[in-house]
Amino acid sequence: MDIAYLDERLRELHGRTTETPLFNPVFQLAHDLSRQLEAGELSLNDIENVIADLEVAALGERASRLSRMVQPLDDSSNEAALAESLGAGDFTAFRNRWERPCLHAVFTAHPTFLLTPDQSEAVATAACQNAKIDKTIVGGERPQVSLSYEHERAMRAIAHAQDARDSIVSQLLSHARDNWPDEWHDITPLPFRFASWVGYDMDGRTDITWSNSVGFRLSEKAERLQRYTASLEAIDADHPMLAEMRAEAAYAAERAQDFAADLSDPAALSIAANRLTASDPRKLLSLSQHISKLEEEARNCDDAARAIVLKTLAAAMRADGLGMGWIHFRVNAKQLHNAIRRRIDPEGNLDLASKGAVVHLRRAIADVDPRRSNFGALAIEASTAIRQFLAMAQILQHVDADAPIRMLVAECEEPATVLSALYFAKLFGIADQVDVSPLFETESALEHGGRFLDELLAEEVYRDYARKRGRVAIQTGFSDAGRFVGQVPASLAIERLQGRLAVAMKANGMSDVAALIFNTHGESMGRGAHPNNMADRLDWPLSPWAKRRFARAGVALEPEVSFQGGDGYLWFATPELARATLTRIACLRPSETDKDVPKDPFYQRTDLSLDFYRAIKDHQREHLESRTYSRAITAFGLGLLNSTGSRVSRRQSDLSADREMSLRQIRAIPHNAILQQLGYPVNVIAGIGHAAEGNYEEIAAMLVESPRGRELVRLVRAANALASVKTVAAYGELFNSAYWASRPYRGTEKNLTTACESLSEYLVKDDRVGVFRRLASRLRVDAMKLHRLLDFVPDEAPIEGREDKRRMIGILQALRITLFQAMFIRAVSVPVFSRANDVSRDDVLEMVFTLRVEDALAQLRRAYPTSFPRITRFDLNEATDWPDGADEGYEAIHRDFIDPIERAHKLSLRISTAISNIFGAHG
Template identity: 80%
Template sequence: MKSPTVADLSQRLRELHKRTVDTPQFNPVFQLAHDLSRQLEAGELSLDDCEALIAELEVKSLHERAARLECMVAPIPADANEKALAATLRSDDFDAFRASWERPQLHAVFTAHPTFLLTPDQSEAVAREASGGDAVSADCVGGDRPQVTLAYEHGRAMQAIGHAQDARSAIVAQLLRHAKAVWPDKWTDLAPLPFRFASWVGYDMDGRTDITWSNSIGFRLSEKAKRLARYVADLEAIDAGHKLLSELRPASLYALERAQDFTADLSDPAALSVAANRLTAPDPRKLLSLAPYIDRLEAEAASPDDGERAIQLKTLAAAMRADGLGMGWIHFRVNAKQLHNAIRRRVDPDGNLDLASKGAVVHLRRAIEGLTPRRSNFGALAIEASTAIRQFLAMAQILAHVDADAPIRMLIAECEEPATVLAALYFAKLFGIEDKVDISPLFETETALEHGGRFLDELLAEKVYQDYAKVRGRVAIQTGFSDAGRFVGQIPASLAIERLQGRLAQAIHANGLSGDVAALIFNTHGESMGRGAHPAKMADRLDWALSPWAKRRFARAGIPLEPEVSFQGGDGYLWFATPELARALLTRIAVLRPSETDADAPKDSFYQRTDLSLDFYRAVKEHQREHLESATYSRAITAFGLGLLNSTGSRVSRRQSDINADREMSLRQIRAIPHNAILQQLSYPVNVIAGVGTAADGNFEEIGALLSESARGRELMRLVRASNALASVKTVAAYGELFNSAYWSSRPYRGTETHLAEACEALGAYLVKDDRIGVFRRLASRLRVDAMKLHRLFAHVPDEDPVENREEKRRMIGVLQALRIALLQAMFIRAVSVPAFSRANDVSRDDVLEMVFTLRVDEALAQLRRAYPRHFPRIDRFDLTEPTDWPDGGDEGYEAIHRDYIDPIERAHALNLRITTAIANIFGAHG
């Protein structure tokens, strides 16, 4: 019998869907999976055939990702982008032009959450196609996935930042040419700074203990060497004999040598002393500031000379001003608990101080006011036990011996109390670096969002914080959509975050800081469509993080705004994977101007009709909370553990404190990225879609009218529609059927598949008490009821950006899901068919079965291989004088068990993980 093609399966799925008209409970995805499973077990379909089908779908999914990438940043050609930017440049007022371009339109942070979904070959193929090159081919699928190490992540981040820097320089040069043409007598006064770049790769300590302080120092030195080398290359292109090259070249080499020092094992105090003394010793090649070089380049550009040379020199000076002695600014990150532990050692050794109290704020204020800065060195850094204090010591050494000018961000995760920020300020002042460190609390938990307004009011009222903010010239906060979206849902999280941003504007203004500070708001994305993966518009991606309503609050209060967003991991780096894509993306952002807004724009009805919008928000949030607190939802989402997901980063997907926790995983043990990814793999982004329909129940027309007439409402609904367009309640239910005892026990009924009777009987008996079939059915029922209400709401809200080729994409996902469920059935059948073995090391056969059912496949295979080795120790390897007749040569290992059971399980699981990547590509997911 001929093996089916992807087209055959897609057509079959279309036909099966028609049957739902007559039998609403009929499940087309599971039926197709059952058909494939029967062919597989009958020998009519092989794993080779399955791999060929999956490979074809992988290539199609990569085409989808490339098309979406191109759509979001188009046009791609450099000349088209130059024209697009030129059309927005004003020519009437030089001072206004300067004001627009001498403050960053956006800070872009290159982070390394576990989002390296694609292999390097796949990333390059997608970027090449999106950039107008050759289409993705089958050559890039099926290969080995590289291990995602911290060094790998750092290397990819530096590559992306390099392309971003080149794209920014092209934009800067265009701004300078425009200014020169329009204001020939003033243009040399222009110092463009349209974008700043930063990274936390190698500096983020939240939730991990595998990054040492020497890693961070080594990374910073390597970045310094790389950036200096890039400055050298840029200056050589302008003038190969330029005098500054004789200083910049040795400085780059010196930084590289010091970086190599810090890659060594520095656990020995003697080794550390050598490396540290080399770095701290005076050396003519040691640069700590680029200010003199920037001044010399600017002065040279201002002298009468060839105009294009002057533009190139000022462009290089602009790059130095933006990046300093590194590939960009850096972000350290710690958890609030780490700071609490550290501050208690200093100001509350007896543990009597409640850091959530007003007394703690008063106590810390007095402690900060009375501080005398302390000197520190690398020895102090090496012996410091506290993670939080160690980060401040590392920052002090970087500012003293690597780059004295570029400020450093200190991000505080799970920050819920003003005292936590004051604790960070205490340590910054203790080590004499408070004038160079931007302390940034992260608001992402439900508690932080609910009480964030009070937090900001109290913090900004503190004089010690006001004095600090004035010195820094900014108030910095971070708002995270990932954990917020996980715990309160993406729609209510977005609305809660924008209200918090508005409260920041209010608090700055109320405390008389409007004329003294800017607001730097770092938004780390995390939406379930895929880490900032909005479906159609770059404007939506930017507005989602910082809405026009929030921006108007700052504009009306006269507070300059510095928006900052993250581009996360390998797939987030796709925006910068080629010079063409980087130029196109930065041009789109420059044209959209996310730091600016019209303070006099008409008010959005969503914020005026709070009688409707607040009730809508609360109802969606409550519905999301019900899911999160539901044992049904938790059990369904964790039914396969993290086994549906590829490893996509160096940071673990389960929180490190939970590694030794019980086998039954809870939602709070799973990080936000894998939680979102599991929802995509089950084909229903619950934390985007769920609750929106229910929130409008009984008031569809009025809610629909509000959402339709409101720009913000339409934006919310665009994300909901795009998620819903790819969602499938039937697929959620199909996964439950894998654990349906009745399905397995009746599969060989009426004499079909008699060769599977024993395995199916065993599965039926094993699963008779399993709760997962009921769990998935209950979840699917809840989702279906809510979805019916959502479709009633859709009837009252226009579909502004319908998903292109929606049905084709849905069938692609449906075929992939059916293939996966068929492969899971094959794994279950083989796992239950392995001959029984004796309990070893407290692991029984049933334990191994449960490992397979929860997709802890590597663990299961390790146990099976131990129980059934391929080869036994051979007697002829011993050189003994005494003869033996045993073993008699009849026992050569369990080769047949490996061939028939163990190897097919391993291969099927590997194919499942390739399906994971394909589904994520269609969703546009990062992670």
């Protein structure tokens, strides 16, 4: 058995659907393989070999997609592409364009570390060099994804991004020197700014301590100072600034080491804190003098090449400060509410959603008396939100006094929440260096966000604060929005909110400050948002329509996007990829737009587009609120997924409640990853066809004429190209009592008679087969309508090798269903054991059926141990005939049942990785 055989077999089985539409090729292939496995004609070794080949092929698909998105990859082509976009017109215009970041890139780290380090490296190398991927990199143990691991990978990606930005800055300076030789020294390029929230994001997790955050920031300072020093050494090994910079880097490394230790003991913390806060000639809190010296030297240097590299180093210092980039802290609105009540409403009588609360906070901010703080205050503070402000205060006072810090507020739905954050920023004396940024992500936040922004910007205290900061900062995200209203409605709701911000800023006389909009991209077709090309990827979360609203309001725009976890870091996995990625972005200029382009029909024909949007959103909500959808998505719990991050994928709840698991218990990324694994990206595709019903031609005409409409269609086509309703239905058949009862029918598979009878009897009352059938039927009806719509819309970006990819996924799905059947058969075949610790054999079966396999195996190993007290350990004179070797039966139980279940489960998780790679990302 090999991939070619399975591919041909699946092709044959697909042909049979013309004979009987209900025929399921994926499940039939799984059944064929299961029969061979149980008959001994096929082994788990054989299956593992095929899975390994498919894993390698899927990694190759991932590499091809990565290369396609950013090509060309060679330095000369990227230099030429950037040069072509620069022009040689007015110096002032050139300077204005390149002294403001065209993009802020944030390196975030939610659980998307799907690939091992070796696999990430192999994908990146294959993308850059068109190299073959070696089979030896699959099948090994996956490393535990810790917070430290995530931080290390983030810093590695940022380092490559910094080097790529240096190359672009150097080219910009060379261009300026060649075209404006008398003025070029006046330009200070800043094409990109980088940031990270890895180690600072407290939303939804309690495992990040304040000392983690301070320690990470100190380690980033040490690393960046070392990199600055290395850059200067490369320019001039005898440069007079080197001695000073080496001492500063060494001091920062010493302090980072102090805070890497266990600081739970007040004595240990006191020593580390006192060292950090003490005066020391090596203690550097600002790079301003270093930047001035480098730029002065460059201005007075006769060697133009040396002047360029000196100014490039100064530009890097100006962009990053005393760290690998800027940092984002994040808290939840509820954490802020709890904290502010302690200060201004200890009796809990104030409704923070009321206008009275805003009046109260307005007065409190005006009257606030700034408080000093130290590391002791930070160590004993119980409130998460206040602790974050205290940590920021210590970082700004003792680590980097120049680089501002973002305070992201999740689930922020009231202006009072932002004012609460502003109150604490003023209370601890850091309001001039902290950008408070509300996150609009939930359906409610997006729906009411326009009112929120109108009310917030009407507050004089907020306007004064924003003017001092030079920007209004907000965050719009797809994760929860995309989960609860669908990816397409989320994108359209987000851009309307962005447009409302432009209107509110103009209406409140704030055109003199910038709008910094952080778009966390979200799932769509993977964490990269739009899978078609880089232009679509940048437009999807911040559309040209939204950008034109800011341009017409006279508001400067600072777009910011996330590159998230193992998926996002691939764009910067090598110097070549980093340079290509930033060059594509620099050429596309996502911060700019032509405000005079013809109006997009999608926004003109609101009689069609608004109804279209609402119908899709309503359809998505019906799925979300449907017991059928919820039960199907949670049928296997989270057991279809690998552990891919240090943040838990599931919100805390009773593990015994899997059967009634709510979708809201599963975070957004794993929710979407489950959709990939079940074979149908519901939150991308569902509702598009339904929304066009009865008006296909007119809707299609609008989409074809509209740039935004065509972009939407490209996303839907990309998802639909890999989607399979038959696969969704196939998973339901695993729980079909009739299937198991029929397997040994007419004398076939007699060796499975007992197991199949037990499974059939156990599953006769199980609801999952009906649930999956109903969901598949709903998806099929909607898909038929979608196909009718797409018949009227030309395919602008046909998927290369579409059918090959679909069959590859189909083979992987069939193999996994085969493994699940093997697990079910062996689980039900384990001899009955006595009830212990309130865990029965049926409980263990249900654990296997919901893929809580590790829990099930733990119970089985406890019931059937292989390690016993040995009689030979005793030195006794009296003879015994007992024990007589009966414990050997337990060894056989492990060999025949427990170990195969464990192996089948591990193989199924390798299949999960391969499927995600074909989709292009995890979740």
